[in-house]
Amino acid sequence: MTVEETAKKIFETAGGEKNILNVTNCMTRVRLRLAERNENLESEIKKIEGVLGVNVSDDEFQIIVGPGNSTKIAGAINEILSRKKKPEIGDGKKLHEEIRARNATPAKLFLKKIAGIFLPLIPGFIACGLITGLVSIALKISPELSASPIIQLLAVAGNAVFWGMNLFVGYNAGKVFNGTPIIGGVLAAIMTHPGLANINLFDANLIPGRGGIISVIIVAAFAAYVEKYLHKIIPTMFDLFLTPLITVLISGAAAIFILQPVGGFISDAIGAAATGAISSGGAAVGFILAGLWLPLVMFGIHQAFTPIHVDLIANYGVTILLPILAMAGAGQVGASVAVYFTTKNKFLKKTIASALPVGIMGVGEPLIYGVTFPLGRPFIGACIGGAFGGAVQATFMVGAKTLGISGLPLAATTNNIPVYLLGVSVAYVAGFVATKILGFDDPPEEN
Secondary structure: OOHHHHHHHHHHHOOHHHHEEEEEEOOOEEEEEEOOOOOOHHHHHHOOOOOOEEEEOOOOEEEEOOOOHHHHHHHHHHHHHHHHOOOOOOHHHHHHHHHHHHHOOHHHHHHHHHHHHHHHHHHHHHHHHHHHHHHHHHHHHOHHHHHOHHHHHHHHHHHHHHHOHHHHHHHHHHHHOOOOHHHHHHHHHHHHOHHHHHOEEOOEEOOOOOOHHHHHHHHHHHHHHHHHHHHHHOOHHHHHHHHHHHHHHHHHHHHHHHHHHHHHHHHHHHHHHHHHHHHHHOHHHHHHHHHHHHHHHHOOHHHHHHHHHHHHHHHHOOEOHHHHHHHHHHHHHHHHHHHHHHOOOHHHHHHHHHHHHHHHOOOOHHHHHHHHHHHOHHHHHHHHHHHHHHHHHHHOOOOEOOOOOOOHHHHHHEOOHHHHHHHHHHHHHHHHHHHHHHOOOOOOOOO
């Protein structure tokens, strides 16, 4: 099936324009908000060619279709909706509002906002992180290449997203918190400006970039609140001039005197907690973190860790959490290989064969929803495999210089490639062995 055919089939199966309220996507999933769900919907969606799995939460029906396909299929469904869907009236509009209100819990809204800030940045993190990793490998092989203009240009390119990270985060945070995006970016620039180091207040020089992205997010949220309040009280004829001016002045002052120091304290606490826990707990902490990661991915809670990774990279140059958590996907691969060599179900073998390559490359959701989780015990085997791999990464404090990728591609961005690959291998083997020991009920062939 083509992308358009898959999108059309999902659209029709999900109830069409009368039932589909909204369509979005992340890296691997098409996310539908539906007015109603019948009890057979999940099984019917899974039968569609190209669908690798389904995850159902309170407010979303998530269809796993893999990287690349998620963007194309969501776009195609939205095109169909734009042609067919009419404005909601009467009971339909009321139902939509009731569903949104029921699912708008503070925790869910917060996680969605955080994801909304960082998801658009992930392609940049991936590109720059891989460039940095490849340059590092080249310099380890041939240190004399450091004088090469090409290598120097590549080093600048690899650092670009991190050099401008606060600005990007400020802009996106302003947008996510329903303020003017560029005001969020301007405030981030003020907080990061090197000229702050020359300003002495209360017998202390200001610190450019203090608190990193944590401070930027706090200030952007505060500025959006100030801006919305000013829109209400400033006469329309002066709104265009006074609102941005007063917003920047008030929020900038709040940032320098209050919010940036608060963000700095939070950022330091996060860094100290992460590095302290792993350095003191070592293998045990890595075992626990990696072992629990797959359930967190299933519930979509993993997005909350993105700002922590970014903050660690900004403060320490690497995130020591990502290599540990990436082992969960490696455990998934080992468990799925065990299922492949054990099952007699031809469809299951085909599913594993198609999902394993992307699993090895770090996209584990097709294997979660298409293989291990439906079978039950192999999912536990995958968690065990990831836990052993995480213990290896934590023991040697392996760090990664980027985020947004996992599996084998992450190796190029780590500060200890051999140990990272050792951890991956351990997770593969442990996931395989654990799944073999735990066993599973082989599903019968469908007629």
